[in-house]
Every structure is written in C-alpha cells, then in structure tokens.
Amino acid sequence: MKQISRREFIKTTAVGLGSLAALDAIPREVLAFEAADTVLFNGNIITVDAKDTIVQAVAIRNGKILKVGSNQEVQSWSGNGTERIDLKGKTVTPGLVDSHLHIMGYGMQFRPLFLNIRFPLTPNKAALLKLVAERSKTTKPGEWIVGNQGFTLSVDQTPTRWELDEVAPQNPVLLRHNSGQHSTANSMALKLAGITAATPNPYSGKIGRRAGSMEPNGLLFHYPAENLVNRVAPGISDRDMASLAEDVERGQLRCLAAGYASGHDVIVAPQKIGGYFAAAKENRLKMRIRLMEYVSHEKELEQLLRNRDTSSNPMLENGGYKLAVDGGVAAKTALMYDANLESSKSSYVYHDQATLNRMTRMIHATGHQVAFHAVGDRAIDMAINAIEDAMQAKPRENHRHRIEHCLFPTEKALSRIKQLGIVVSVSPQWIRFHSDGYKAMTNESAMQRFLPLKTMLDMGIPVAFGCDVPATILLEPRWAFIGAVGRTTHNGYSPNPAECLTIKEALRMHTMGAAYAGFEERAVGSLEEGKLADMVVWSHDLYAMPLVAMQSLAAERVMVGGKFVETSR
Ligand SMILES: [Zn+2]
Known part of the structure; x- marks a missing residue:
C-alpha cells in the first residue's frame, strides 16, 4: 500500500482544499492520508443504505469502503497509485x-460421475426413465447409475424401484429429487443397501412401501432414509x-x-x-x-x-x-x-x-x-x-x-x-x-x-x-x-x-x-x-x-x- 500524506496528495492532483498555507495550521496526524486503492466513478450506485441513497462513485482501500458520494466527493481520495474505473453509467449494488x-452440494452436481437429471432434461417421468435407460446401455453390469440432484417430479410421478428395474435391470440406480426431500432406488440398489421388508424406518426418515405391505417400493423420504442408500452409492458418502x-x-x-x-x-x-x-x-x-x-x-x-x-x-x-x-x-x-x-x-x-x-x-x-x-x-x-x-x-x-x-x-x-x-x-x-x-x-x-x-x-x-x-x-x-x-x-x-x-x-x-x-x-x-x-x-x-x-x-x-x-x- 502506497502511503502519501494529504499534502503530497493535494500537490499531485488537481483537486485542492484551498491554499497549502492554510493546511500548515492543521496537526500532522490529521493530515495523514492514504489514497484509495480503487475508485469506481460515473456509476449508478445503489447503496441500499437506510435512505436508499444512489451515488456516482465509491472509493475503496484495504478491501473496505472509504467513501461513497458524487464523482467530485470521491475523486479527492484518488492518489498516484489508485486504480480508477469508469463505470460508464453502469448500475452497481452491494454484493448480494x-x-x-x-x-458444496451445488458444486457436487457438476461432477461428471453423476447422470445429469436436472430440469429441463427431465420434464416428466418418461424423460427421466429414458435417460437412465440410455446410461445403462453404456454402463457395465453391476456398476452404479447415480443421478445428480435432481429431478423435479412430484412423488406420484417419481419412478418406483420396479420402473427403474425395467430400464436398468443390471445396474443399481439411485436418483434424487431436486428438493433433496426424497430419492428413489431400484431393486439392486436396495439390495446393496440391505433394505428389505424387515428394515425399520430410520429415525425421522421413511422407507416407501408397496400399498398394504411392508415391501419397499424404492422411495426414500428425508435424509436418514436416503442415506441408507447414499452410504453405498459411489460419489456421495x-x-x-x-x-x-x-x-x-x-x-x-x-x-x-x-x-x-x-x-x-x-x-x-x-x-x-x-x-x-x-x-x-x-x-x-x-x-x-x-x-x-x-x-x-x-x-x-x-x-x-x-x-x-x-x-x-x-x-x-x-x-x-x-x-x-x-x-x-x-x-x-x-x-x-x-x-x-x-x-x-x-x-x-x-x-x-x-x-x-x-x-x-x-x-x-x-x-x-x-x-x-x-x-x-x-x-x-x-x-x-x-x-x-x-x-x-x-x-x-x-x-x-x-x-x-x-x-x-x-x-x-x-x-x-x-x-x-x-x-x-x-x-x-x-x-x-x-x-x-x-x-x-x-x-x-x-x-x-x-x-x-x-x-x-x-x-x-x-x-x-x-x-x-x-x-x-x-x-x-x-x-x-x-x-x-x-x-x-x-x-x-x-x-x-x-x-x-x-x-x-x-x-x-x-x-x-x-x-x-x-x-x-x-x-x-x-x-x-x-x-x-x-x-x-x-x-x-x-x-x-x-x-x-x-x-x-x-x-x-x-x-x-x-x-x-x-x-x-
Ligand atoms: Zn435448502
């Protein structure tokens, strides 16, 4: 950080505060002045302060805001080493x-390991099943097909284990809803996870069952149930x-x-x-x-x-x-x-x-x-x-x-x-x-x-x-x-x-x-x-x-x- 005194600063810029003689009367520590690292000017800067003030310019030093105001007000914080950025009328707001x-979970969705099942690729159940069927053609028997997070279908439209078995009979399959509130797994995946009719619901989770029986239908509600399969599927746990x-x-x-x-x-x-x-x-x-x-x-x-x-x-x-x-x-x-x-x-x-x-x-x-x-x-x-x-x-x-x-x-x-x-x-x-x-x-x-x-x-x-x-x-x-x-x-x-x-x-x-x-x-x-x-x-x-x-x-x-x-x- 280049430090210059207020006096030096005034000498090196066109903007003055009056005669230099007058400044001599001001104690030195008050004059100690560090120029801004960066000045943004000519902007439409929405400050979101209490009064919703809109200004033209902002001066920054050491990562913090030094001054906001008109071009003229902020200009006086420019020094020799200041980077000056002309916003050319652009709108600036606080960082959202x-x-x-x-x-982390969002970044994970782009890992190539996962089958991309996010909207708009899967507008309906048929489209989702088609993606799984295609992936299964190029996936070795026994290897997992794991979707990213995830499809947007309601639970009634979510494929059951049997529907997934039809399109990927030789691969364990695990697909998650985008909300993260439910997943679905096929028979092979349930088997690898050890989920059977005798498996009790985990605390605060629920294993979906075929109507009128205890047989799991592939649906898994809330993280504790989803995690029963997540822990054996590659790329998650x-x-x-x-x-x-x-x-x-x-x-x-x-x-x-x-x-x-x-x-x-x-x-x-x-x-x-x-x-x-x-x-x-x-x-x-x-x-x-x-x-x-x-x-x-x-x-x-x-x-x-x-x-x-x-x-x-x-x-x-x-x-x-x-x-x-x-x-x-x-x-x-x-x-x-x-x-x-x-x-x-x-x-x-x-x-x-x-x-x-x-x-x-x-x-x-x-x-x-x-x-x-x-x-x-x-x-x-x-x-x-x-x-x-x-x-x-x-x-x-x-x-x-x-x-x-x-x-x-x-x-x-x-x-x-x-x-x-x-x-x-x-x-x-x-x-x-x-x-x-x-x-x-x-x-x-x-x-x-x-x-x-x-x-x-x-x-x-x-x-x-x-x-x-x-x-x-x-x-x-x-x-x-x-x-x-x-x-x-x-x-x-x-x-x-x-x-x-x-x-x-x-x-x-x-x-x-x-x-x-x-x-x-x-x-x-x-x-x-x-x-x-x-x-x-x-x-x-x-x-x-x-x-x-x-x-x-x-x-x-x-x-x-x-x-x-x-x-x-
Ligand atoms: Zn959330």
Whole structure:
C-alpha cells in the first residue's frame, strides 16, 4: 500500500482544499492520508443504505469502503497509485447475500460421475426413465447409475424401484429429487443397501412401501432414509476432504458469477464440514461463506457442540445449527394441519415437539443460532414453539433464530414470529415456478397464506432471500426479484397479489435482509463507509428496468473485498 500524506496528495492532483498555507495550521496526524486503492466513478450506485441513497462513485482501500458520494466527493481520495474505473453509467449494488443455499452440494452436481437429471432434461417421468435407460446401455453390469440432484417430479410421478428395474435391470440406480426431500432406488440398489421388508424406518426418515405391505417400493423420504442408500452409492458418502473442497470451489464460482458475494450454506453434514475448512485453509474461498451444521438427532447434538471447529478465517464463519421439522410439497411431506392436502399425505413428524424443544434449548443455551427447515403451517408452529420454549428457559437478546422456507404460515404464526424476533429466510424464486404446482397440491385457502412477503415486511419481520441451489435450478437473483415483485406464474396465476414487493424492497431483502440473518449487517449488505467492499456491476439498472425485461438482468462483474473476482458460469 502506497502511503502519501494529504499534502503530497493535494500537490499531485488537481483537486485542492484551498491554499497549502492554510493546511500548515492543521496537526500532522490529521493530515495523514492514504489514497484509495480503487475508485469506481460515473456509476449508478445503489447503496441500499437506510435512505436508499444512489451515488456516482465509491472509493475503496484495504478491501473496505472509504467513501461513497458524487464523482467530485470521491475523486479527492484518488492518489498516484489508485486504480480508477469508469463505470460508464453502469448500475452497481452491494454484493448480494444469499441466506439459503448449498454451495458444496451445488458444486457436487457438476461432477461428471453423476447422470445429469436436472430440469429441463427431465420434464416428466418418461424423460427421466429414458435417460437412465440410455446410461445403462453404456454402463457395465453391476456398476452404479447415480443421478445428480435432481429431478423435479412430484412423488406420484417419481419412478418406483420396479420402473427403474425395467430400464436398468443390471445396474443399481439411485436418483434424487431436486428438493433433496426424497430419492428413489431400484431393486439392486436396495439390495446393496440391505433394505428389505424387515428394515425399520430410520429415525425421522421413511422407507416407501408397496400399498398394504411392508415391501419397499424404492422411495426414500428425508435424509436418514436416503442415506441408507447414499452410504453405498459411489460419489456421495465416500468422499475425501480434498474432493469436497473442490465441490465448494466449483459451487462458489457459479454463485459468484450470479452476483452473490456472500452465502449461507444452511445444511452442512458433520462428515462434510471439513471440506469447507480445507478450502478456507488453502485460501480457496473467494466468496464469504457462513455455515450451519445439520443436526440429525438429539444424541448427535451434544457431540457436535463439543467438537465444534472454531478456527477462524476471514472468508468462512461457522454459524449455527440446522434442524429439519418437515419435508417438501413435491414429496408430500409438508407438515400441514390439514393432513388431507396432497402436499401432506405422506407427512409425519420428524422430531416430536418435546425432542425439538430439547435440541433447540441446547443450541440456544450455547449462544448459537438455530435454523429450522419448516414448510407447512404445522411445522412452522412447531419451530416457533421450540424457539418460544428456549426463550422462556433462557431469555436471550438478538438470537436471530431462523425459519427457512416458511411457505404457509398462519396469521397467528406471523405475530408470534414478530414477537419472538425470528428471522424468516425464503426463496421467492419459487413463487413464479412452483405456485401452480403448490396450488394443485394444496388449495386456494392455503395459497392465500403462501409466502406473505409484504405482510411480513409491514409487520417488521426480518426477511432474507436465498436461492436454495441445488434444490432449485434458479440460481440467479433475477429469479428472486421476478418472484417477489411479479408474484405470477407462467400460467398467469398470482397467489395473493397483495403480497407483491417493490424491486427496492426485494433488493434490500437480498442484501441487508440476508446479511442480518447471518449477523453480518455491519460488514456487508450495503455500500457504506467502513463496510467491506463487496459489490456487483449489473448489466441493467434493476430499479429502472421493466419487470418483463428482468430475465436479462445479469451480474457482469463481482467484487469481493475490493477485488473483482474471476468467476465461471
Ligand atoms: Zn435448502
């Protein structure tokens, strides 16, 4: 870093503060001045500060924001060694923060070992079976066919073991739904996993059975059941830390390209968390990552809390813990009070309320944050009950416990969420792409309660946005904006249009809102003096462009800590 005095600086630039003689009266330490490393100017810079100020220029030093303001105001921070970048009117925002995604799991999807079964390659069951049939022709007998995550079909459309046997009779096959809430395996895979009619359901998981019998039909609900096969399938559980770190790298490059400078990986299995620490230790993290370790059951929790990795790294933070309360709509495992809804026909309680309360109390007492996967109204209430119970046992300011997804909260749930200071982390991408499906799986009365974003904001509930890859194909933040602002599907269905947000509100949720969900709002989420210089240069002015054009919004360059990063798409 080249240091120059304020006086030298003034001599070497055209911008002056008055006569040099006048400066002589100012004490030397006040004059000590370091020029900016980088100045961006001639921009349309949306700061997302409290007043939603838009400025022209920003000066950066040591990875932090030194000054934001007009070209003239910021110009005075330029020195001899300052890199000056003319934005030529381009729009800049804070680096987006994603409150819910799975960077390692996303990176894993692109490993060539896996059969690519992601949308749009598998729009229906026939297309999915055809892909498996084709792969089986080139796969030796006995060798595995493992799909990436995953197909988007509902559980009724998911091939059973017998349908998979027909297209791949000589290979074990394992395919996972993109939501991660259910998988399907053929007979050979079930056999290798040792799953028979006599196999009991694992804790909080469920083995699908043929109607009226105990015979497994290939379907596996929730991670503990899916893991029965995952542990024998190649490429999933048999991974060393180096290859997990590669997944992190591969995933982060795509996330950075989309415009995320920070992200919260909200499900990291204890066996895989080392992959992140390995990547961090080797300085391979270019994106700021916050982890939430996944807790499968109560017995495991004490050990996880004891063995917590507390090593610090500027790009990696070990955040709190994740608990799952229910599953997903496509798997029919969304826990709703009306269990007759299609969304809930296979639903069951993962952890009973007393167990959930004990686990929540234990995490809460250590001062860590808890995030609950809760989709259905009953699951959301169970999460709220657990937080309330923990708060009664030990009141704690600023806990920021979170509910992830929160698709169908009741009115009462919203007021309890507000009262308890719970953060809601949602994927508005789903509004456009899944509302038709959700409506078919629930009913209009439930859809009136679906992701009530405007109500939550008006109530002062902290809301954060996260894209949830690979559980969705919709990586880029434009899909969050289109979902939250447009709130309409391709077919023109609009679930409760009164809940539309403005683009300003949506951008705030994806910057300051998500930063708040990770206790990072003082460091990132807005472009203000002293905060980290994370920002995105966009293809368009997102505040000015019509919503119908939003599909072409793309991140052109992404800066993390004052440096533009290399990305890949
Ligand atoms: Zn997720």
